Amino acid sequence: MSRSFRIEDLLTWLSGLSIIVALYLVFVYAPTEATMGHVQRIFYFHVSSAWVGFLAFFVTLIAGVAYLRGGNRAWDILALSSVEIGITFTAMAVITGSIWAKATWNAWWPWQQEPRLVLVTILLLLYLSYLVLRAFVEGEERTARFAAVYGIVAFVSVPFTFMSVRWWQRLHPVIFESEGMHLAPAMLATFLFSLLAFTILYFTLLLHRRRLGKLADQVDGLKERLRTGEGG
Amino acid sequence: MSYLSKVLAIVWKDVVAELRTKEMFSSMLVFALLVIVIFNFSFDLRVENIAQVAPGVLWVTFAFASTLELNRSLALEMENDCLDGLLLAPMDRSAIYFGKMLGNLIFICTIEALILPIFSVLFDLNLIQPSLLLTIFLGTVGFAGVGTLLSAIAVNTRAREVMLPVLLFPIILPVVIAATKATGGILDGLPLGDIAHWLRFLVAFDIIFLVVSYMTFDFVVQG
Numbered sequence: 001m002s003r004s005f006r007i008e009d010l011l012t013w014l015s016g017l018s019i020i021v022a023l024y025l026v027f028v029y030a031p032t033e034a035t036m037g038h039v040q041r042i043f044y045f046h047v048s049s050a051w052v053g054f055l056a057f058f059v060t061l062i063a064g065v066a067y068l069r070g071g072n073r074a075w076d077i078l079a080l081s082s083v084e085i086g087i088t089f090t091a092m093a094v095i096t097g098s099i100w101a102k103a104t105w106n107a108w109w110p111w112q113q114e115p116r117l118v119l120v121t122i123l124l125l126l127y128l129s130y131l132v133l134r135a136f137v138e139g140e141e142r143t144a145r146f147a148a149v150y151g152i153v154a155f156v157s158v159p160f161t162f163m164s165v166r167w168w169q170r171l172h173p174v175i176f177e178s179e180g181m182h183l184a185p186a187m188l189a190t191f192l193f194s195l196l197a198f199t200i201l202y203f204t205l206l207l208h209r210r211r212l213g214k215l216a217d218q219v220d221g222l223k224e225r226l227r228t229g230e231g232g
Numbered sequence: 233m234s235y236l237s238k239v240l241a242i243v244w245k246d247v248v249a250e251l252r253t254k255e256m257f258s259s260m261l262v263f264a265l266l267v268i269v270i271f272n273f274s275f276d277l278r279v280e281n282i283a284q285v286a287p288g289v290l291w292v293t294f295a296f297a298s299t300l301e302l303n304r305s306l307a308l309e310m311e312n313d314c315l316d317g318l319l320l321a322p323m324d325r326s327a328i329y330f331g332k333m334l335g336n337l338i339f340i341c342t343i344e345a346l347i348l349p350i351f352s353v354l355f356d357l358n359l360i361q362p363s364l365l366l367t368i369f370l371g372t373v374g375f376a377g378v379g380t381l382l383s384a385i386a387v388n389t390r391a392r393e394v395m396l397p398v399l400l401f402p403i404i405l406p407v408v409i410a411a412t413k414a415t416g417g418i419l420d421g422l423p424l425g426d427i428a429h430w431l432r433f434l435v436a437f438d439i440i441f442l443v444v445s446y447m448t449f450d451f452v453v454q455g
Contacts, residue, residue, distance in 0.1 A: 068448075068451050122402055122405060125402045126402045126403075129398050129399055129402055132391075132395070132398055133385070133389065133395065133398075133399060136389040136390045136391045136395060137388065137389050137390070138389075138390065142388070145451055145452070145454075146385050146388070146389075146452065148451070149381070149385065149448045149451055149452055150382075150385065150399060152444065152448060153378060153381065153382070153403060153441075153444060153445075153448070154402070154403065156440065156441070156444055157402070157403045157405075157406065157441075160406035160433075160436075160437050160440075161402075161405055161406050163406070163433065164405070164406040164409040164410050164433065165409065167413075167429070167430075167433075168409055168413065
């Protein structure tokens with residue numbers, strides 16, 4: 001117990017530090033983009049948020065499969081923790097994406113120009129469905145089982161959704177894409193560091209949330225013992 | 233009994249039960265008609281060429297009708313503990329999955345077959361074309377494949393009927409997109425080569441989700 005506490009503490013310091021550095025890089029170090037100006041800086045955290053959203057989903061998949069194979073409650077706690085954090089970052093990705101869209105195409109939701117926005121929103125919806133499912137099932141073991149299955153099905157659907165949304169408009173290179181290819185070195189460095197910082201932040205939050213989940217389980221166990229001890 | 237005959241036994245059970253009561257059928261058909269008519273009116277008021285929205289309306293109707301059918305099919309199993317009976321039967325759990333899936337597929341396809349002529353009349357389009365029928369079939373397999381699994385989950389929750397759309401719709405979005413684009417292409421008279429990638433996409437989706445559902449069905453019904 002105290003050993004994993006150290007890892008979480010270490011990660012907390014590390015993520016705090018890396019986010020501060022990332023902020024400096026994004027606002028001071030990275031050059032201003034020629035066509036879009038300062039608005040472009042949202043790109044660094046926007047993509048990083050979306051990346052974490054997908055990573056969290058992947059972790060939920062792994063945890064779900066592991067749970068179904070072994071029935072170990074710890075995997076279920078991890079899956080739920082990952083979903084909660086993933087939903088936050090995905091929501092951030094959607095909001096920053098919308099802001100960028102407004103700045104670029106003067107539309108809060110450009111269906112035509114940015115299918116990726118649709119995809120990330122669907123990811124958000126899948127996360128929400130996962131949480132709704134968990135809320136409506138009776139029984140801890142059943143909830144874990146159903147959630148694990150849905151996590152697997154949902155993750156498998158993501159590549160299909162990605163492809164179909166992309167083909168839907170039959171468009172490929174957008175401003176976003178060419179920017180990805182022609183990033184100035186300073187921008188690339190900022191971008192990669194932002195990705196790293198966000199990933200560290202994700203794992204920090206994940207471990208903290210998991211610890212909370214375990215503690216909650218312990219509390220439930222204690223309550224149950226108290227109840228059966230005093231009851232009757 | 234061989235595996236196949238066990239699967240068919242379940243299909244037969246569902247078909248006979250439905251033929252006797254026609255309960256699911258009638259409600260699905262009426263619902264689908266209402267949906268089409270409502271769409272017809274609501275779009276007609278603003279849209280110049282109603283044929284433009286026809287593919288979308290068609291697939292939304294199919295999606296809603298499928299949801300009704302999937303819900304009903306599993307709900308029937310819960311009554312009188314039929315599902316427990318099936319689980320106790322000496323057969324692989326996957327046979328139950330395939331049996332229910334085929335039953336769902338048959339029912340949804342039957343309703344679609346009834347809807348298509350009515351749709352053709354209301355929207356003034358020819359929908360009885362081989363390529364279109366293939367598209368509809370592939371899309372329906374997609375709905376039934378993953379829908380059977382998700383309905384087994386949904387029927388075990390407190391929200392019951394409401395839970396299935398919440399779970400199902402984000403998952404089958406690729407099917408709706410692919411099927412709508414393919415349908416639109418066919419109605420526009422595009423050569424098959426132009427929309428073939430959508431059909432291949434549907435086939436891939438169907439296969440993968442049949443496999444995933446088959447593999448995870450056991451975990452859903454076990455307790």
